[in-house]
Amino acid sequence: MPGQWECPGGAADPEDATILDAAMRELWEEAGLRGRRVVGFVEEAGVQGQGQVGDRLEGRGLTFSFVNRMGVFRRFYRVAFEVEVEVEGEGQRPVVRLDPEEHQDYLWVSEEEVRSRRVAGREIVLTAEMNTERMVLEAMRVRRERVGWGVDGGE
Secondary structure (H helix, E strand, O other): OOOOEOOOOOOOOOOOOOHHHHHHHHHHHHHOOOEEEEEEEEEOOOOOOOOOHHHHHHHOOOEEEEEOOOOOEEEEEOOEEEEEEOOOOOOOOOOOOOOOOOOOOOOOOOHHHHHHOEEOOEEOOEOOHHHHHHHHHHHHHHHHHHHOOOOOOOO
């Protein structure tokens, strides 16, 4: 989705031993970041209500469905994790190395920038709009509560 913003992620491959291994692999493939450890869940699907499991999750933005280019129906279940990544120096931001086949650019953003969908006068167009915004803001809330920084005090 050229020109749209998303968090690193993707599907578990058959060679991934666990979903956490898949998350670490996707982080490396898409952003060149090495995960040190999974700190915890940001969003975990808790199924409530009646009807099909996929429908219940889809209504909460935890799954999405589509027909791919080959005409195959796919349904994905989304789980988001907070991951501690390796850094090259004390107090430094991680060095992002994008795969140009996957992504065009990256941003470090504050909560206010996510809410306004603007960074330095530049519009942020999110994939899956409200679902991505909600997930990113929830990740920021979880981290803020865990480490104790203010609304615009982190990335």
